[in-house]
Amino acid sequence: MATRIFGSGIKRREDPRLITGKARYTDDFQMAGMVHMVVVRSPHAHARITSIDTSAARGAPGVVAVFTGHDLKLGAIPCAWLVPGSDLKVPAHPALATETVRYVGDGVAMIIATDRYLAQDAADLVQVTYEVLPAVVNPETSTKEGSPQLFPEIANNVAFHWVASSGDDGVNQAFAEAEVVVKERIVQQRLLPTAMEPRAVLAQWDKYAEELTVYSTTQNPHIARFILSGVTGVPEHKLRVIAPEVGGGFGSKIPVYADEALAAWASMKLGVPVKWAETRSENYQVTIHGRDHVEYVEMAATKEGKVTAIRGTVYAGLGAYISTAAPGVPTILHGLMYSGAYAIPHIRAETFGVLTNTTPVDAYRGAGRPEATFLVERLMDRLAHTLNMDPVALRRKNLIPPFENGYTVAIGLTYDSGNYEAALAKALGMFDYEGFRREQAAARQQGRYLGIGVTTYSECCGLGPSQVAGAVGFQGGLWESAIVRFSPAGKVQALIGASPHGQGEETTFAQIIADELGVPVDDVEIAHGDTNRSPMGWGSYGSRTTPVGGAALVTAARKIKEKARAMAAHLLEAATEDIEYGDGKFFVRGAPDRFKSIQEAALMATLAWNLPAGMEPGMEASAFYDPPNFVYPFGTHIAVVEVNPATGQVDLQRYIAVDDCGPQINPMIVEGQIHGGLVQGIGQVLCEGVVYDDQGQLLTGTMMDYAMPRADMFPTFEIESTVTPSPHHPIGVKGVGETGAIASTPTVYNAVIDALQPFGIEQMEMPLTAPRVWKAIQDARAKGGQ
Amino acid sequence: MKVTVTVNGTRYEREVESRMLLVHFLREELGLTGTNIGCDTSQCGACTVHMDGKSVKSCAVLAVQADGREVTTIEGLAQDGTLHPLQAAFWEKHGLQCGYCTPGMIMAGSAFLRDHPHPTDEEIRHGLEGNICRCTGYQNIVAAMKSAAENM
Numbered sequence: 001m002a003t004r005i006f007g008s009g010i011k012r013r014e015d016p017r018l019i020t021g022k023a024r025y026t027d028d029f030q031m032a033g034m035v036h037m038v039v040v041r042s043p044h045a046h047a048r049i050t051s052i053d054t055s056a057a058r059g060a061p062g063v064v065a066v067f068t069g070h071d072l073k074l075g076a077i078p079c080a081w082l083v084p085g086s087d088l089k090v091p092a093h094p095a096l097a098t099e100t101v102r103y104v105g106d107g108v109a110m111i112i113a114t115d116r117y118l119a120q121d122a123a124d125l126v127q128v129t130y131e132v133l134p135a136v137v138n139p140e141t142s143t144k145e146g147s148p149q150l151f152p153e154i155a156n157n158v159a160f161h162w163v164a165s166s167g168d169d170g171v172n173q174a175f176a177e178a179e180v181v182v183k184e185r186i187v188q189q190r191l192l193p194t195a196m197e198p199r200a201v202l203a204q205w206d207k208y209a210e211e212l213t214v215y216s217t218t219q220n221p222h223i224a225r226f227i228l229s230g231v232t233g234v235p236e237h238k239l240r241v242i243a244p245e246v247g248g249g250f251g252s253k254i255p256v257y258a259d260e261a262l263a264a265w266a267s268m269k270l271g272v273p274v275k276w277a278e279t280r281s282e283n284y285q286v287t288i289h290g291r292d293h294v295e296y297v298e299m300a301a302t303k304e305g306k307v308t309a310i311r312g313t314v315y316a317g318l319g320a321y322i323s324t325a326a327p328g329v330p331t332i333l334h335g336l337m338y339s340g341a342y343a344i345p346h347i348r349a350e351t352f353g354v355l356t357n358t359t360p361v362d363a364y365r366g367a368g369r370p371e372a373t374f375l376v377e378r379l380m381d382r383l384a385h386t387l388n389m390d391p392v393a394l395r396r397k398n399l400i401p402p403f404e405n406g407y408t409v410a411i412g413l414t415y416d417s418g419n420y421e422a423a424l425a426k427a428l429g430m431f432d433y434e435g436f437r438r439e440q441a442a443a444r445q446q447g448r449y450l451g452i453g454v455t456t457y458s459e460c461c462g463l464g465p466s467q468v469a470g471a472v473g474f475q476g477g478l479w480e481s482a483i484v485r486f487s488p489a490g491k492v493q494a495l496i497g498a499s500p501h502g503q504g505e506e507t508t509f510a511q512i513i514a515d516e517l518g519v520p521v522d523d524v525e526i527a528h529g530d531t532n533r534s535p536m537g538w539g540s541y542g543s544r545t546t547p548v549g550g551a552a553l554v555t556a557a558r559k560i561k562e563k564a565r566a567m568a569a570h571l572l573e574a575a576t577e578d579i580e581y582g583d584g585k586f587f588v589r590g591a592p593d594r595f596k597s598i599q600e601a602a603l604m605a606t607l608a609w610n611l612p613a614g615m616e617p618g619m620e621a622s623a624f625y626d627p628p629n630f631v632y633p634f635g636t637h638i639a640v641v642e643v644n645p646a647t648g649q650v651d652l653q654r655y656i657a658v659d660d661c662g663p664q665i666n667p668m669i670v671e672g673q674i675h676g677g678l679v680q681g682i683g684q685v686l687c688e689g690v691v692y693d694d695q696g697q698l699l700t701g702t703m704m705d706y707a708m709p710r711a712d713m714f715p716t717f718e719i720e721s722t723v724t725p726s727p728h729h730p731i732g733v734k735g736v737g738e739t740g741a742i743a744s745t746p747t748v749y750n751a752v753i754d755a756l757q758p759f760g761i762e763q764m765e766m767p768l769t770a771p772r773v774w775k776a777i778q779d780a781r782a783k784g785g786q
Numbered sequence: 787m788k789v790t791v792t793v794n795g796t797r798y799e800r801e802v803e804s805r806m807l808l809v810h811f812l813r814e815e816l817g818l819t820g821t822n823i824g825c826d827t828s829q830c831g832a833c834t835v836h837m838d839g840k841s842v843k844s845c846a847v848l849a850v851q852a853d854g855r856e857v858t859t860i861e862g863l864a865q866d867g868t869l870h871p872l873q874a875a876f877w878e879k880h881g882l883q884c885g886y887c888t889p890g891m892i893m894a895g896s897a898f899l900r901d902h903p904h905p906t907d908e909e910i911r912h913g914l915e916g917n918i919c920r921c922t923g924y925q926n927i928v929a930a931m932k933s934a935a936e937n938m
Contacts, residue, residue, distance in 0.1 A: 015877040018885030019869070019892060021820015021860035028819035116810075117803065196824045196832060196886040196920050247822070247886030248920055280825035502884030502921050668880045675923030676883065703829035703918070711924040712911040740923075 045696020197247020220539020290364020451755025462547030497537015518584025543735025648774025677740020794862025
């Protein structure tokens with residue numbers, strides 16, 4: 001048997017085009033006759049449009065057309081996750097506002113011009129008069145009586161109210177009888193996903209064939225086609241969506257936005273290709289934001305530190321309209337994860353989905369699970385502090401014991417497999433915890449403030465069984481499909497429905513195929529990202545490409561292999577059951593010199609000169625894979641920080657991550673995913689945060705104002721793993737795209753709070769910037785802290 | 787205005803508007819789309835190219851300012867089909883994921899390494915402050931820089 005390529009950190013095949021400038025992103029495409037679209041956007045967070053005068057813009061150089069919402073023939077931009085039992089009300093979201101604008105960036109007109117500079121010039125000439133209305137930006141405030149109302153039909157701006165509970169009586173009783181209760185108000189600040197490639201679209205209407213082609217920066221071309229078909233009225237079979245090279249997404253390229261629909265409509269109207277590419281400032285105004293929770297959470301426990309219950313009420317900001325997946329994020333993907341990695345008998349999660357005069361909020365890396373993990377881990381540290389217990393010992397006392405095939409938590413999810421203690425032990429093995437505590441105590445004597453944060457987490461990804469998708473109101477399936485085929489000369493092409501955009505599945509999926517079929521990895525091509533070429537799939541998000549799409553691929557490959565076995569048996573004049581397989585060859589049992597390679601079998605099936613009775617020609621198989629459950633990666637993260645009390649500066653000194661995503665197809669790529677997630681999660685703690693003023697002006701509207709994590713903020717991360725296969729996945733793998741972002745935020749946050757214990761500081765709002773930490777220390781000192 | 791710019795060894799003469807940014811000149815006039823645009827405030831560094839051997843953010847340079855100068859973009863970094871050591875190191879060390887920041891990162895990094903042939907991790911991290919990556923967490927970019935320094 002040749003060495004398996006599964007598990008090998010081979011170099012990515014995506015990279016040669018990316019490191020030489022040959023990759024083609026959406027904005028790189030030019031077409032004959034192509035024109036440029038610029039959207040005129042509201043400068044006010046909430047206002048009535050009293051007039052729009054486009055005459056000056058129409059006469060400007062290079063302008064082809066100017067349209068307002070009154071000109072459009074487009075459906076509303078839909079929401080595709082209609083969470084049931086929540087009294088969800090989805091307000092109409094027109095592609096261009098005609099009467100009322102509801103956030104800074106809401107589109108009011110569009111310019112089409114021959115050149116992007118001229119289009120921008122003309123946009124500045126559109127005269128819009130507004131009657132400015134009061135605005136609301138905070139999701140908690142927004143629900144109060146007397147707050148500005150975004151839509152008359154949605155009382156107090158509450159678009160939905162969702163509750164999940166293990167049983168309210170049990171929860172209430174657990175809190176009533178608790179020996180200890182700890183509480184916290186947590187603000188999960190808004191974040192900007194900031195995929196490095198801003199969004200872009202190039203729409204081309206073929207007036208002869210009456211077909212629409214849309215190049216789009218999307219994570220899910222098939223969903224984009226589905227939605228754009230509904231919005232534009234172009235039938236699905238006449239609508240092709242191409243996701244060329246896509247420069248990151250992190251959730252922000254899941255939704256279908258007004259801009260895609262506008263470019264498509266304009267191309268149909270004008271009969272020329274229309275390109276729109278957002279600027280970064282525009283991206284910060286109109287591409288979805290993440291998080292935005294105000295949470296009231298509490299945990300009940302015994303004096304010995306056994307957690308008996310957890311509950312929370314969350315005001316989740318949705319922004320001014322309800323984006324594609326927005327209702328599912330702070331509910332299904334958040335409230336159902338309050339158990340974390342712990343056995344907690346009573347759980348209740350309540351979420352108010354709240355409209356505010358801000359940019360819509362939707363799934364951003366981790367999507368609901370970082371917020372859940374943060375609140376659980378925050379309460380754990382607070383409980384440890386209250387009980388004067390070691391936070392690691394407290395976690396150990398509550399971890400779910402190892403399980404290989406299913407553990408059902410009180411709120412109803414069944415985790416697939418876990419060995420949390422093993423990951424914790426491995427992480428602690430990389431770190432002298434007791435020694436650190438001594439060093440911390442000694443440092444405090446010298447006026448130095450060291451802190452440690454330890455997180456033991458489990459998360460839920462690989463979205464997910466379609467039956468569950470339907471039950472929770474997701475307006476689509478959550479299976480994936482793959483087609484695997486041999487060409488006559490023995491090369492393998494695999495077409496997948498999912499749509500990687502930086503995660504490296506062109507490489508890892510080729511590794512899967514190479515092992516399944518015993519062919520050289522370089523003979524395998526993975527194709528994706530074109531609805532006319534790739535089979536149906538629901539896209540790349542929720543760490544699902546490998547857990548779901550990878551399983552479809554394996555299933556298709558195994559079908560091919562069985563056909564090849566039957567073909568080989570026929571050629572070898574042996575019974576199929578007497579054929580053994582090894583290293584890409586089928587041979588007769590007991591006669592290893594009598595064999596046919598899988599390529600020979602494929603060739604003969606393709607030539608079809610001599611097929612076994614009943615066999616169809618060709619060597620191709622397709623598979624649709626609907627997973628039986630989510631997958632649940634887990635692990636332990638440890639952070640060490642030092643806080644400078646004179647400046648408030650937080651210095652992240654060490655970061656250890658032990659994650660378990662099951663068997664790793666390519667450990668190099670797994671580590672890369674974790675590195676990136678860590679920096680996003682730590683960015684939330686240390687520097688990132690959207691700021692609106694109370695009139696709804698976006699103050700962090702450019703990269704100059706929004707603090708992105710930079711290389712010099714981080715130490716070298718220390719990465720290790722444990723391997724606990726998923727029992728239900730054909731090759732045991734779990735997702736790893738989000739673990740870093742899920743676990744790192746509470747880890748670093750708790751480390752800072754631990755460092756500041758001598759000051760009696762119990763919490764601060766993120767981001768923990770130097771001025772904020774410095775002020776907290778000053779305030780604590782004024783109150784008599786150290 | 788008429789400009790004459792040598793890009794990746796080829797001389798180009800073009801009539802451009804005086805306000806045209808160098809990055810748009812490269813991408814739209816010359817079709818060199820390897821140089822990407824990631825922001826509009828010169829923070830992200832995705833558009834970094836070399837002008838007369840120095841790294842510049844091409845969104846902060848006007849095309850007319852490049853008149854008479856030599857520009858190298860990511861498309862011109864490999865010589866005779868051989869990757870620049872930093873390109874090879876990015877590939878080897880998994881220094882990229884979505885690849886969008888990568889051309890700018892490699893152009894900035896290669897200029898940095900010319901000035902700092904034996905950098906420490908800390909110097910590399912400071913040296914790349916002007917380039918933002920959202921995918922990699924920077925760790926493997928640092929590793930690629932170190933590895934390239936050893937091979938240059």
